[in-house]
Amino acid sequence: MKKILSVLLLIITATTTSHAFQVLSSKEMGKNDAKNQTVVVKCTTDTGKISNQTCSLRRYAKCSGTGSGKNCSGWQPWRDLRSPATQYTDWRAAASACCRAKGLR
Numbered sequence: 001m002k003k004i005l006s007v008l009l010l011i012i013t014a015t016t017t018s019h020a021f022q023v024l025s026s027k028e029m030g031k032n033d034a035k036n037q038t039v040v041v042k043c044t045t046d047t048g049k050i051s052n053q054t055c056s057l058r059r060y061a062k063c064s065g066t067g068s069g070k071n072c073s074g075w076q077p078w079r080d081l082r083s084p085a086t087q088y089t090d091w092r093a094a095a096s097a098c099c100r101a102k103g104l105r
Helices: 002-019 091-101
Strands: 021-029 034-044 050-064 071-073 078-080 083-088
Touching (some): 021 050, 021 091, 078 091
Antiparallel strands (some): 021 034, 050 071, 050 078
């Protein structure tokens, strides 16, 4: 889990300049029959300053088994918690769309 977060944060750091948002947190939670991944980002203004507005993004997966035999598959698309009806294949696309909807980058 820590290794996945480290890699994810490294990728996020490398891509934040092109997508113009800052990642506040990224976590994976859940056990038994389901788990979810949540990413919270801060948007930036047109001048490149960090805004106080955030976007929360989440996706879910169904799981079977327990412990080391736990098998999770079927990740659902990423969703912006502000408007969960819209689906995204990538959390960065969801973050960009959310920030743009707020008039930010």
